[in-house]
Amino acid sequence: MFESIQNYNKKMMVIGAIKGFRDEGNSDDVIIAKVMKSFDVTREYVLELMKTEAA
Numbered sequence: 377m378f379e380s381i382q383n384y385n386k387k388m389m390v391i392g393a394i395k396g397f398r399d400e401g402n403s404d405d406v407i408i409a410k411v412m413k414s415f416d417v418t419r420e421y422v423l424e425l426m427k428t429e430a431a
Contacts, residue, residue, distance in 0.1 A: 389415065393410070
């Protein structure tokens with residue numbers, strides 16, 4: 377249960393970072409690179425959240 381809470385919190389932080397970087401006017405490639413580095417997640421994970429965040 378604790379792990380699922382951690383995963384949810386990480387997901388919310390990544391979504392927040394994506395929104396913040398978009399507001400700054402960064403390109404998708406820059407956003408992906410920054411989020412991958414900041415949160416130690418895969419490119420596919422970031423892309424999936426970018427799709428759901430944009431919807």
